[in-house]
Amino acid sequence: MTEAMENPGGEEYLATIAGIVADVEDAGRVIAAGQIAELRVLAAAGRLAEAQSAHADANVLLHDMALRSIAAEVAGAMRTTDRTVQRRIGEARVTIEGFPAAVAAWEAGRIVRGHVTAIVDAGVNLPAELWAEFEAAAIERCERDTPNRVRGELEILAHRMHPRTFAERHEEAASGRCVRLIPGRDGMSDLIATLPTVIAEGIQDRLTQQARAIIDTRGERSATSDVIATDARSTDQVRADVFADLLLAGTPALDDTRDTTAGPLGAIRARVQVLVPAATLSGADDGPCDLAGRSPIDPGTARLLAGDTGVWERLFHDPATGVTVxxxxxxxxxxxxxxxxxxxxxxxxxxxxxxxxxxxxxxxxxxxxxxxxxxxxxxxxxxxxxxxxxxxxxxxxxxxxxxxxxxxxxxxxxxxDAPTPAVAFTPAETTPGDPAPF
Incomplete structure (x- = not known):
């Protein structure tokens, strides 16, 4: 091991790494088998509770008491709380009974647990009669990429398969926007805002840009300010402070030109990267759009962003005479x-x-x-x-x-592989007698 550490390019080092990778793969298979077995046992516990209250005069309370009792029994063996076990029983039944093909693919090593979680999280929002169709398409996509890459695509796939349009469901969800204060420890609290995703992403991006501007110019401004010279805050801390300044005072307190009408921090605006299908942009389709790196956003917001941006332009790639290559x-x-x-x-x-x-x-x-x-x-x-x-x-x-x-x-x-393009151009089909394209 010592020689391997001293010579990271040597054969012993590579052999050591190869052994570690093989051990990780073996451990992964064992862990997956154990996790699947646990899910099946928990799902069986849920079915047992349902069977206990299956007679004609059973009511909701009786079923809940049976489930609580079984959850408490299992919790003792798992050394956790009965509430946690009861929640996991529900999740296990949805996974095992609602998405059996995903579990089978996981068991065969074609996908991993993260894929199954992404499939269930996205698919469970669909009507149950669409789960199998969604599951089949989702598994095929998961086999080609990692869970975090496919999660957004699976969400969009589920949104497009849903009988109600994404725009309708987003409008309903947006009515629940709110701000909540959750008291914490040592004089701290969490201020949580539930907002449309593109707005939340824009807020985070603008705060990050402003925090970086403050940190990047510390050296230039420290000679003229003792406060700035001793400023050792992290990016997270600066971001939180700017957030508070903007809400309480309307401007960042450490903007070095705050006495003028437009300081550099105040001029920073949020940036978001959105992939908008052409049909959605034109209004012919009301499906979700992709906020790159995050999650779907509603088509109305995407159209508004496209219409208001000052840098909107069409992008053509012509292999013969198109963009600069x-x-x-x-x-x-x-x-x-x-x-x-x-x-x-x-x-x-x-x-x-x-x-x-x-x-x-x-x-x-x-x-x-x-x-x-x-x-x-x-x-x-x-x-x-x-x-x-x-x-x-x-x-x-x-x-x-x-x-x-x-x-x-x-x-x-x-x-x-290169991601699926947001826009694809295909040759037009022609028949004899059609005029030549221009």
Whole structure:
């Protein structure tokens, strides 16, 4: 082990890592088998409680008492509370009885527990008669990607399969927006706002930008202010303080130009990255839109964002004469950057879903080593995975169509296909006698 630690590129190091990976895979199979067995036992406990109150004169109270009694019995063996066990019994029945194909795929090793959770969480909002149809499509999608990547897509799939439009359900849900105060410990409390997702995302983004602006300019301003010179707050702390300042005073207290009409912090506006299907944008479809890296948003908000933005423009990719596909400079032109954001949608490391607008455009083959600034050599990576590509033994190459092939230090390969495009163009079908296209 000592030699392996001293020589991270040596054979002993790679053999040690290979052993760890194999052990993790073996442990994963054992854990999965145990988790599935536990779910089935808990579901059986729920069915037993139902059978105890199945006679004709049984009422809701009798069933609840039977379930409580069984949950308390099981809780003693699991060393947890009966309330927790009762909740888990309900969840187990929904999973085992409502989504059996997902459990079977998990048991066969085709998907993992996170996939099953994502399938159940999204599918349970559909009418029960649609569960099997949804489940079949969801399993196929889950086999190709990680749980956090597919969660948003499964939610959108469920929304589109729902007999009621997403716009109708969002309007109903939005009526429950509110702000709640939950007292905490040591003089602290949680202020929780339940808002439409795109508004909440915009608030978080603006706070983050303002916090970074304060932290990034500390060095420039510390010479003129003793307060700023001693400011050692973290990003989270600055974000919380700016949030309080904006609500209580209408402007961040540490804006260095707060005495003018428009300080730099006040000028910062939120950014959100939304994928809007063309049919939804035109109003022909009322389905959900994808807030990249997060969750679906309602079509009305997406149309409003598209109509109000000052940088809205059509994006065409014509292989013959379309967007700029290459440049001699290191800097990526804005047109190429927009195309890459539309193509990648998020960080292109396997499993990562950080939105493209939060990522860096990376030269797959390093520019300093001769890599060109062209679409076939560029892809979005978040800061974490960009650094990992630079400073670890992970390697990546870009195949045709923007597909990335990652190779781990052990030689394992992970294929990262380009996300499904938000807009696709297909050749028009023609018949003899049709006029030529123009």
């Amino acid at each position: 290459s440049t001699d400079s290191y800097r990526v032109p804005s047109g190429m950057r927009r195309f890459l954001q539309a193509r990648d949608q998020h960080c292109r490391f396997p499993g990562c879903r950080v939105a493209a607008i939060r990522c860096e455009v990376d030269h797959t083959h390093d520019h300093a080593l001769g890599g060109r600034t062209e679409l076939s050599n560029l892809a979005h990576l978040c800061q974490r995975h960009h650094s990992m590509k630079q400073f670890t033994a992970w390697k990546v190459r870009q195949l045709q169509g923007g597909v990335l092939e990652w190779t781990s230090p052990l030689g394992r390969t992970y294929r990262e």
